[in-house]
Amino acid sequence: MGNVRTANISVSLDGYSAGPQQTHENPLGTGGERLHDWVVALGAWRKRHGKDGGEANASSAVVERWQANIGATIMGRNMFGGGPGPWGDDPWEGWWGPEPPFGHPVFVLTHHAREPFTQAETTYHFITDGIEAALERARDAAGDRDVTIAGGAQTVQQYIAAGLLEEIDISIVPIFLGGGTRLFDDLGETLPRLELVEAVAGPAATHVRYSVG
Amino acid sequence: MGNVRTANISVSLDGYSAGPQQTHENPLGTGGERLHDWVVALGAWRKRHGKDGGEANASSAVVERWQANIGATIMGRNMFGGGPGPWGDDPWEGWWGPEPPFGHPVFVLTHHAREPFTQAETTYHFITDGIEAALERARDAAGDRDVTIAGGAQTVQQYIAAGLLEEIDISIVPIFLGGGTRLFDDLGETLPRLELVEAVAGPAATHVRYSVG
Numbered sequence: 113m114g115n116v117r118t119a120n121i122s123v124s125l126d127g128y129s130a131g132p133q134q135t136h137e138n139p140l141g142t143g144g145e146r147l148h149d150w151v152v153a154l155g156a157w158r159k160r161h162g163k164d165g166g167e168a169n170a171s172s173a174v175v176e177r178w179q180a181n182i183g184a185t186i187m188g189r190n191m192f193g194g195g196p197g198p199w200g201d202d203p204w205e206g207w208w209g210p211e212p213p214f215g216h217p218v219f220v221l222t223h224h225a226r227e228p229f230t231q232a233e234t235t236y237h238f239i240t241d242g243i244e245a246a247l248e249r250a251r252d253a254a255g256d257r258d259v260t261i262a263g264g265a266q267t268v269q270q271y272i273a274a275g276l277l278e279e280i281d282i283s284i285v286p287i288f289l290g291g292g293t294r295l296f297d298d299l300g301e302t303l304p305r306l307e308l309v310e311a312v313a314g315p316a317a318t319h320v321r322y323s324v325g
Numbered sequence: 326m327g328n329v330r331t332a333n334i335s336v337s338l339d340g341y342s343a344g345p346q347q348t349h350e351n352p353l354g355t356g357g358e359r360l361h362d363w364v365v366a367l368g369a370w371r372k373r374h375g376k377d378g379g380e381a382n383a384s385s386a387v388v389e390r391w392q393a394n395i396g397a398t399i400m401g402r403n404m405f406g407g408g409p410g411p412w413g414d415d416p417w418e419g420w421w422g423p424e425p426p427f428g429h430p431v432f433v434l435t436h437h438a439r440e441p442f443t444q445a446e447t448t449y450h451f452i453t454d455g456i457e458a459a460l461e462r463a464r465d466a467a468g469d470r471d472v473t474i475a476g477g478a479q480t481v482q483q484y485i486a487a488g489l490l491e492e493i494d495i496s497i498v499p500i501f502l503g504g505g506t507r508l509f510d511d512l513g514e515t516l517p518r519l520e521l522v523e524a525v526a527g528p529a530a531t532h533v534r535y536s537v538g
Contacts, residue, residue, distance in 0.1 A: 125493075126509035127340040127521060165445070224448070274448040280338075286519040286535055289513050298337035299503050306338060311531040313524035320531055322338070322499055 113251065114258035116271070117279035119185065120178040122317065123264055124289040129265045132291035136195045141292045145287050150316035151175060160309070161213045169285075171314030178281055185214055185252025186246050188267035189222040190277050194237075199225045205229070206236060217253040221267060232236045259311040265293045273300030277324050280306070283317040326464065327471035329345035329484070333391040333474055335530065337502040342478045345504035349408045352477070354505045360441040361500050363529035364388060368485045374426050383526030384496075391494055396467025398427055398458050401480035402435040404524065405449075418442070419449060433479040434480060445487045456483050478506045486513030490537050491517070496530040 123129050124147060127324050131141030140147065148316025151157045155166030156175040203226065206212065212234040226238040241244040250259040261271050271277040282295070305325040312319040336342050337360060344354030346429045353360070362452030369388040407417025418437065419425065425447040432450050439451040451457040463472040474484050484490040495508070518538040525532040 126512065127507070259427075284533065286521040288509065288512055288516040288519065290516045294340070296501065299339065299457035299501055301345045303501040306501065306529065308499040308529065311524065313526075314520075316521065318521065318524040318531065319407055319499065 114181065114183060114256055115278045116247065116259045116261065117178075117275055118250075119182075119260035119262045119279050120174070120281045120283055121268065121295060122151070122283045122285050123295045123303070124285055124287050126248070126288050126290065127294045127296065128289040129295040130262065130293040134293065136190070137191065138151070139190055139325045141204070141289075143287070143289055144292065146287050148286060150283065150314065153316075161295060162211060164297040165199070170312060171317060173318040174283070174312050174314065175178075178260075178290055182214075182249035183257030184214060184216055184259045184290060185262050186243075186250050186259065186267070186271075187218065187220055187262040188262065188264050190289040191193060191262060191264045191286065192218075192220045192222075199226045205231065208234075213305050216257075219250050219253075221246055227253055239251050243267070243274060243276070247271075247276055265295045266299065268295060269298050269300075272296075273298070273302075275302070275304065277311075278302075280322045281319075283319045284313075284320075285317045288289050327394065327396060327469055329425040329460065329464075329465055329474065329489055330391075330474035331481060331490070331495055332395075332479065333387070334508060335364070335496045335498050336495045336508050337498055337500050339501050339503065340507045341502040341505040342476065342508040344502040347506065349403070349406065352403055352406065354502070356500070356502055356503065360501050360502075363498060363527065365495065366529075375424060379510070381529050383525060384530060387496070387525050387527065387532040391473075391525070393428075394470050395429060395473050396470030397429055397463035397472045398431045398475050399456075399463050399472060399480070399484075400431065400433055400475040401477050402433060404475060404480070405431075405433045405435075406411050412439045418444065421447075427452045429470075430463070432455045432463050432466075434459055454491070456480075458488060460484075460489055464490045472477065476532075478508045478510065481508060482511050482513075485509075485517060486511070488515070488517065490517075492522075493535045493537055494532075494535075496532045498530045504519065515532045 131144035134141040156164040215233040344357035347354040369385040371379040428446040522534040
């Protein structure tokens, strides 16, 4: 069985994974897109997203590692997008268009049931019975490969608080956002133990990986 | 003129420089002493504090660097200690006893005036007219050497918000504290730009250094 890990979430030096004034139309909040400048510039990331070119540097191997060996992805409803409330007659099909970069099943945590649908190699499933049910479904789909918790912050926090996250992989980006959503907040009563597995100094982000016990 | 920099403040992965339930008697809060386990184990730190022995590892050079070339230290009243209110007839002489590890003038931000006093090589000065006045005094004392902002969090935040901090040097410790005082909070309206200068992977902490513009 693979690991349950974060999908290398980028955080500002002040700990935010999204900036202030988050909306359903702008889920990264004000300034939050700067969290991803380091990764979208990399060839290793661009290739996965069907784009040519891009840089190679010390961050490239980190990106290749976290994109590898994933059998299923779990994300929160806000990360998937589509506004509040039920899905409606013309439901949102995600931010990623007809060629999503996943290539494996994606499980979306939601309060509103919806039939699965498929875009290219990716099938989106909508899970209404909680984070444990979603993880069970994702583990079944992933087999020996890893399950990643893609975000947002609240979803990651729920998996930490439930003791289900096994590996934390984040990139610390040298910006202050000054407000927004902190990745590590509301972690619950029983704080897990961490062990530092790896730290890599990229030119525009510091990548740290921890096992969670 | 030297730099104005933090004195390598340790923070938990969730961003706290002190744990919950901080008091004047326990300024690091519950679990907060674990933030410093990585450094007190090092020979490079123990030597500065008059102790023998200790480990040497990738963190040692970081500790030697941040302890070097300091001409003055600024700290908040809570970090200096001594309880709330005026100093009284039998005033607190700091946590560091008769042989403080500083060896240079220390400027304590306080609302309550007090005459300076000296312990071994260290003279403590009490500054009641604000952070800019304290920095001016500290720069005069430091000459060509650096001024460090030792903490606590609120003091660091005030210097960032005023645009006076030039270098941030922190160690990210693989623990969750789950509450307490966040180092980077209330940073003001005008967020400074950061540039990553260095990241060093120690076995028990990740050390990052940024220039602040």
